[in-house]
Amino acid sequence: MTISKISRPVCILGLGLIGGSLLRDLSALDVEVFGFNRSPSGATAAQEEGFDVTTDLVAVLERAATTDALIVLATPMPAIASLLDAIATHAPNCGFTDVVSVKAEVYSLVCDRGMADRYVGGHPMAGTADSGWPASMTGLFKGAAWVVTFDHAYDDPTDTWISLWIDVVHLATLVGAEVIPSRVSAHDQAVARISHLPHIFAEALAITGDNGGALALSLAAGSFRDSTRVAGTHPSLVQAMCETNRDALLIALDEALELLSDARAHLASPENDLSLLIDTGYRSRIRYEARAAGSSGISGRPILRLHPGAPGWVSQLEQAENLGARIDVF
């Protein structure tokens, strides 16, 4: 594994679960890192722990511009457009990335503003049902997948962009994540299936259980606890990610609804036979377990080494996307 380093300071906008955890990890690694948080309570809490944090957006962006920092947009989706405008005004030459869970919508806002040559999209697949600075922690990204997008690689990108892309990969690798390259559309389709749909299902399960009244809630055990866990996520966060990824979510939801309708028909039929759904679901879960990091901590994701900017690197990225492979840049 190549040793990761990052060639510039890091400026994090938004110190919630993801941004705050990133600030903690980078600080612990002695990376020069500073941040902005809109809410004074989060900023004050971070300052009290000794972090270099402000509530002054213009000041933090001017500092990023002066130090040529890598800017990380770590706010929920609704704040992204106005942050992009602020970056365009106050840090017009800085490269930036983001950690938003939907990539097409962010990329479209970036392209609308002509900023694609200094943007590399990111999405760490890490989280808990908790949010805000108090939920942030060190080590959150250890072993997690961190998607880094590469759509702009098809647009004859500058060396500056390639160097930015490398820094974003290093940022993720430094905090222990496994970088998986993907184009925005493939990413959004994948996360609709493995994140947004599970959130929608968790909400429906929580409600159906609750409708069973006090007895049902008293009997609820492990299967209910785990299958509804993410229904405890703050509603505005779930709404923002699901609604922003509407088209991909509709495809995944319709697929799941068809599976459930078929299962309902099999259950209600004289045969009363759920084996098709249950056998298929079991095999799918086993395939997932084989890929996920086991209790041993060893990742089941394939690895692919590549040299950014070298001839053929874009087809290597496509191959990694197709395999769900993590990459090691050299």
Next chain:
Amino acid sequence: MTISKISRPVCILGLGLIGGSLLRDLSALDVEVFGFNRSPSGATAAQEEGFDVTTDLVAVLERAATTDALIVLATPMPAIASLLDAIATHAPNCGFTDVVSVKAEVYSLVCDRGMADRYVGGHPMAGTADSGWPASMTGLFKGAAWVVTFDHAYDDPTDTWISLWIDVVHLATLVGAEVIPSRVSAHDQAVARISHLPHIFAEALAITGDNGGALALSLAAGSFRDSTRVAGTHPSLVQAMCETNRDALLIALDEALELLSDARAHLASPENDLSLLIDTGYRSRIRYEARAAGSSGISGRPILRLHPGAPGWVSQLEQAENLGARIDVF
């Protein structure tokens, strides 16, 4: 809390996750306990750990008859009918309970055989995705809900039955469970919502994620892991419990499908608004968390003290069922 004791030996038929864990806990408590397992591999493994276990069903039931043991049926549903027949033949005076996750179907088999006056239904809400003797462990039932049914209390039961009912309550309490009384029908409706439906949803989510291919499986993180966990349960166990509880499961499934169809319509509409589902689901999950034992280990279930057989005890049981309350017998 009243000190629990049990007035007779315990004979466990089936030493899988539940039966095996019960054997371990009761042994550790110095209760006289012996068991039967159909598969020699499980029986041998238990014997090698020093447990009093056989693969001879007739012998174990004759021993239960001789010692007036409380028999616990701890096999999956498909084996119950033949075990009841064996008990009728070889241990015709023993009281018995079961741990099957569906109660109406078992109760109907019991009543068909005229054995209701020596049966008390049970269901410990504990489990993992693993099964069989190797999955058994001590402490599995600590803090878990353990349903004890009381339908027969309406049939002018004998003192023998009431004493059996008390022993079943003590059995559950001894291993650290919280006893929640329920009639079979209320139980089955509740578990359809909080256990069987989550299993069905987990299967559908696992398949829909898997359909996203290698990239989706590589990106799958906490929400997918937890929401599909029980899809890793052995398919035959999931099938047995869901199909056996068909009527109640259909009601819960239809309710959930209606929630999801409404959400789909809201998502696809020009308003693109999932707030109804998400806000309601969030509030439901918060209500569940308030009832579930917190990290402090303190149960959120209300408690109700009652004296089995005393005047009015049946209406106290109905009240407990309605409140999802745990009981303390004195």
